[in-house]
Amino acid sequence: MLFVIPKEENKVRFHAAQGFAAHIGILIVTMLLGLLSSVAGVASFGRGAFTIATSIMLIIFAIKAWQGKPVHIAAIDELTNWFEDKIGPLKT
Numbered sequence: 001m002l003f004v005i006p007k008e009e010n011k012v013r014f015h016a017a018q019g020f021a022a023h024i025g026i027l028i029v030t031m032l033l034g035l036l037s038s039v040a041g042v043a044s045f046g047r048g049a050f051t052i053a054t055s056i057m058l059i060i061f062a063i064k065a066w067q068g069k070p071v072h073i074a075a076i077d078e079l080t081n082w083f084e085d086k087i088g089p090l091k092t
Helices: 010-039 041-066 074-086
Strands: none
Touching: 010 041, 010 074
8 A cells, every 4th residue: 555545645654554564563473483382382372372362453453444543553653654754656
């Protein structure tokens, strides 16, 4: 969406950048838990619990955004702002 939506659409771009940043963070944590689960069996339970929790969180956030309610994840503010700033619409 960041490649398609014009910079003037602040709200849509913010949600797209925040969703992208959240998915990157989730991917990194899941990969780290996957590496740990190869060493310790307890980490595989943590990985499963993390996957379930983040899936539910993303569904709730998507529903809120669709309803027009503001969704703000403070932990990924810097990454969200960087994506929103650096990724612009493609020129045709």
